[in-house]
Amino acid sequence: MANNQAKILVVDDSETNRLMLSFMLQELSFTTDEVENGEQAVEQALEFDYAAVFMDLNMPVMDGLEATNVLYNLSYERPIFACSAEDDPAKIKKLLDSGFTDFMPKPIEPEDVEAILQKHHIENQSTHAINDEAFQQKLDQLCRRFLRNIPTIISKINRTVNSDDLTGLKRIAHKLKGTASQFGFDKITIIGRDIELAISKDKIPIAIEKANFLIGELEKILREK
Amino acid sequence: MPEQAIKKINALVVEDDFDSLEILTSILKNTGIFECETARTGEQAIEYFTEHKPQITFLDIDIPAPDGIETLRTIKESDSSAKVVMVTGCSDIETVKKAVSLGAFGYVVKPFVPEKILSLIKKLNG
Numbered sequence: 001m002a003n004n005q006a007k008i009l010v011v012d013d014s015e016t017n018r019l020m021l022s023f024m025l026q027e028l029s030f031t032t033d034e035v036e037n038g039e040q041a042v043e044q045a046l047e048f049d050y051a052a053v054f055m056d057l058n059m060p061v062m063d064g065l066e067a068t069n070v071l072y073n074l075s076y077e078r079p080i081f082a083c084s085a086e087d088d089p090a091k092i093k094k095l096l097d098s099g100f101t102d103f104m105p106k107p108i109e110p111e112d113v114e115a116i117l118q119k120h121h122i123e124n125q126s127t128h129a130i131n132d133e134a135f136q137q138k139l140d141q142l143c144r145r146f147l148r149n150i151p152t153i154i155s156k157i158n159r160t161v162n163s164d165d166l167t168g169l170k171r172i173a174h175k176l177k178g179t180a181s182q183f184g185f186d187k188i189t190i191i192g193r194d195i196e197l198a199i200s201k202d203k204i205p206i207a208i209e210k211a212n213f214l215i216g217e218l219e220k221i222l223r224e225k
Numbered sequence: 226m227p228e229q230a231i232k233k234i235n236a237l238v239v240e241d242d243f244d245s246l247e248i249l250t251s252i253l254k255n256t257g258i259f260e261c262e263t264a265r266t267g268e269q270a271i272e273y274f275t276e277h278k279p280q281i282t283f284l285d286i287d288i289p290a291p292d293g294i295e296t297l298r299t300i301k302e303s304d305s306s307a308k309v310v311m312v313t314g315c316s317d318i319e320t321v322k323k324a325v326s327l328g329a330f331g332y333v334v335k336p337f338v339p340e341k342i343l344s345l346i347k348k349l350n351g
Contacts, residue, residue: 043321074321077345142247179335181336182336
C-alpha cells in the first residue's frame with residue numbers, strides 16, 4: 001500500500017476554476033476529484049479519504065460554508081480551505097471561526113497552493129495507519145470466509161428469486177452491500193445497493209435482473225479465485 | 226507506551242452485520258486503547274447505552290428495530306453529550322443532514338479505512 005498518491009477534493013461550481021486548481025495540484029503530484037456544489041462535496045468527502053478539501057464559497061444547491069459546517073459538526077478530520085476573492089479581514093476571520101482550516105485567496109496562484117499545503121503538512125504521498133498488519137490479517141481471514149461462502153450465497157439468491165422471496169433477496173443484498181467492498185469487490189457492493197433500492201421502490205423486474213447479474217459477478221469471483 | 230498504564234476507552238459498536246462488526250472492533254482493539262462491547266439491534270444499543278454510558282458509540286444506520294437514526298435520537302435525548310459516530314454504506318446527503326441535526330459526532334462510510342477511524346478517535350477529547 002506504499003507509494004499511494006494522496007488525493008485532494010476540489011469543490012467549485014465553475015468548471016474552469018476546477019480544472020485550473022486540479023492542474024496545479026496534479027503538478028504537485030496529487031491526484032484530484034472534482035465536484036460542483038456543497039452537497040456533492042459532503043457526500044464525496046465522507047465517502048473517500050482525501051488529504052484536504054479546497055472549497056469554493058458561492059455555489060448552488062449548498063454553499064461552501066454550509067457544507068463545511070456539516071463536515072465540521074461531524075468531526076471531519078481533514079483540512080478544508082475556503083477559496084474566495086474576499087479581502088475583508090473580518091470576514092475572513094469569520095470563515096476561519098466557522099470550521100474552515102485556512103483561507104485561500106482567489107484568483108488562485110500556484111505559489112499559494114503550494115504554500116498552503118506546506119503550511120498544513122499535506123504531503124503528496126498518503127501515509128498508512130499503524131497496526132495495518134493486524135487489521136490486514138483480520139481482513140484476510142474474513143475475506144477467505146467470504147470466498148468460501150460464495151457458492152452458498154449464490155444458491156440462496158437463486159432460491160429467493162425462484163420463490164419470489166423479496167424480503168430474503170433484500171437481506172442478502174444488504175449483507176453483500178455492507179462487506180464486499182471491504183474485501184475489494186466494489187462491484188458486488190454496488191449491485192447489492194441497487195437490488196436493495198429496487199426492492200424498496202417496488203421495482204421488482206429490475207431487482208430480479210440485478211440479482212441475476214449479481215450471480216454472474218459472484219461466479220466470476222469464484223473463477224478468478 | 227505501556228498498555229496497562231492507560232485506562233481503556235469504553236466503546237459500543239452497534240452492527241447487525243457480523244463481518245462489519247468484526248472489522249470495526251478489530252480496528253478499535255488494535256489501537257490498544259479501546260474496550261468494545263457490541264450490540265446487534267437499536268433496542269440492545271439503547272439498553273446498553275442507558276446502563277453503561279460508553280464514551281463512544283459506533284452506530285450502523287441500517288440496523289433493525291429501531292434503525293440507527295432513531296437510536297441516535299433516543300440516545301441523544303437521554304444524554305445530549307453522548308458521542309455517537311454513525312456508520313453506513315452510503316453518504317446520501319439527506320441522511321447526513323439528519324445525523325448532523327440530531328447531534329452525531331462523526332460519520333463513517335464503509336468500507337472501513339483504519340486511518341480515518343483513528344483520526345476521528347483523536348478528536349474525541351477535544
